[in-house]
Amino acid sequence: MFRQVLSFILIAATAGACLGGQAETSQPTPPTILFIGNSFTAANGGIDAILNQFSASPDNSGQALSTAVTSDGATLKQLWSNRGVRRAIQSGAYRVLILQADIPESDVATFQEYTRDFVGEARQAGTRPVLLMAWAYDRLGWITQDEIALAHEEIGRELGIDVAPVGLAWSRVKAERPTLDLYAPDREHPSASGSYLAACVVYATVTGGSPAGKWAAGESFKGMDAATASYLEGVAWDTVQTYQREHGAP
Numbered sequence: 340m341f342r343q344v345l346s347f348i349l350i351a352a353t354a355g356a357c358l359g360g361q362a363e364t365s366q367p368t369p370p371t372i373l374f375i376g377n378s379f380t381a382a383n384g385g386i387d388a389i390l391n392q393f394s395a396s397p398d399n400s401g402q403a404l405s406t407a408v409t410s411d412g413a414t415l416k417q418l419w420s421n422r423g424v425r426r427a428i429q430s431g432a433y434r435v436l437i438l439q440a441d442i443p444e445s446d447v448a449t450f451q452e453y454t455r456d457f458v459g460e461a462r463q464a465g466t467r468p469v470l471l472m473a474w475a476y477d478r479l480g481w482i483t484q485d486e487i488a489l490a491h492e493e494i495g496r497e498l499g500i501d502v503a504p505v506g507l508a509w510s511r512v513k514a515e516r517p518t519l520d521l522y523a524p525d526r527e528h529p530s531a532s533g534s535y536l537a538a539c540v541v542y543a544t545v546t547g548g549s550p551a552g553k554w555a556a557g558e559s560f561k562g563m564d565a566a567t568a569s570y571l572e573g574v575a576w577d578t579v580q581t582y583q584r585e586h587g588a589p
Contacts, residue, residue, distance in 0.1 A: 371404055371405070371432065371433045371434050371435070372387065372390065372404060372405040372406075372433060372434070372435045372436075372437060372545065373405075373406060373407070373408070373427055373428065373432075373433040373435070373436050373437070373466070374386060374387050374405065374406070374407035374408070374409070374437045374439065374471075375407070375408050375409070375418055375424055375427070375428075375436065375437070375438055375439065375457070376407070376409050376413075376418075376437075376438070376439025376440070376441075376471065377409055377410055377411055377412055377413045377414075377418075377439065377441055377444075378409065378411040378412065378528060379439055379441060379473050379528060379529065379537075380407055380409050380437075380439045380471070381407065381409040381411070382523065382528045382529050382533075382534055383529065383530075383531050383534040383561060384534075385407050385409075386405075386407070386437075386534060386537050386538045386541060387405035387406055387407040388405075389534060389535060389538035389560060390404065390405040390538055390541065390542060391404060391405050392553075392560065393538070393542060393550070393553045408423060408424050408427050412441075412444065413441075414440070414441060414444050414445040414449065414450075414453075415438070415440045415445070415449070415450060415453035415454060415457065416445065416449055416452075416453050418453075419453050419456055419457065425460060428457070428460050428461055428464055428466065429460065429463075429464055430464070431464045431465060431466070433464075433466050434466060434467060435466065435467045435468075435469060435545055436457070436461045436466045436467065436468045436469065437469050437471050437503070437541060437545075438454065438457050438458075438468060438469070438470050438471065439470075439471040439473060440453075440454065440470070440471075440473065441473060442473075442482060442487050442490060443475065443476065443478075443479035443480075443481065443482055443487075444479065447482075447486075447490045450490060450494075451490065451493070451494045451497075454470065454494050454498070455494070455498065458498050458500060467501075468498075468500050469500060469501045469502070469503055469541075469544060469545060470491050470494070470495055470500060470501070470502045470503065471503045471505055471537070471541060472487065472488060472491040472502055472503060472504050472505050472506045472507065473487070473505060473506055474487070474505065474506040474509045474510075474521075474529075474533075475487055475506065476522070476526060476527040477526055477527075478526070478527055484506050484507075484509070484510050487506055488504065488506060488507055491504075492586060495586070496586070501544055501545075502544075502582065502586070503540050503541045503543075503544035503545075503579070504540060504544075504578055504579065504582040505536070505537045505540045505541070507578050507582065508536055508537075508539075508540050508574050508575055508578040508579075509521050509533065509536065511574055511577075511578060512536065512571070512574055515574075516570070519532060519567065519570075520532070521533035521536065531560065531561035531562070531563060532563065532567065532571065535554075535560055535561075535563060535568065535571055536571045536574065536575060538550075539553070539571055539572050539574075539575030539576070540575045540578060540579060542575075543575050543576050543579040543580075544579050549572070549576045550572045550575055550576060551569070551572045551573065551576065552569075552572070553572060554568035554569070554572065
């Protein structure tokens with residue numbers, strides 16, 4: 340079932356004022372973000388909802404700055420065939436598109452083919468495309484995390500777009516703190532910690548800033564303690580910085 344937060348009408352008005360130079364405030368407006376993906380994005384209330392907690396402040400009065408269109412289990416090919424998904428991009432209401440694929444449910448060639456289509460559509464709408472590199476899981480274990488990372492790296496370099504290396508951050512956490520479980524009980528979807536880590540990686544990639552302390556910006560997320568949140572924020576920031584040093588800016 341598609342999940343679309345329809346508050347983007349308000350967001351579009353704000354974004355349009357900002358991009359058109361008509362905003363009357365001198366405060367910088369954070370980027371409005373559209374997520375497109377499957378239940379990996381939507382789990383635990385949605386990565387978009389976590390970013391909205393990050394952005395909550397007196398400056399924007401808690402205005403939602405991120406929204407999502409998702410379909411459980413969908414590949415990029417299936418998402419591309421849905422008119423609602425493409426209309427959301429074509430609206431021009433967003434400054435950033437976060438595209439989350441699930442390569443194990445498809446294959447690398449199809450992932451890269453439809454990434455090209457989505458990126459072309461985003462650029463026509465004046466939207467910055469960013470790939471969310473997800474994680475490997477055992478149910479469909481035909482591809483490793485390193486191979487998923489390589490597939491994103493290749494298409495990111497070809498198209499000149501940023502990659503949010505969520506899967507690489509997951510690998511680091513699994514190596515450093517194996518008792519901190521990033522998977523939900525189904526061993527496929529993210530736990531609360533996994534979703535929080537993904538949001539931190541996306542934040543660092545999109546803004547170029549550290550997510551340190553963002554847990555304290557809103558309410559406690561799914562009961563996560565401050566020490567765990569701080570650790571995940573640090574991993575996210577280090578992973579993004581390392582990835583960008585190694586692969587360069589688009």
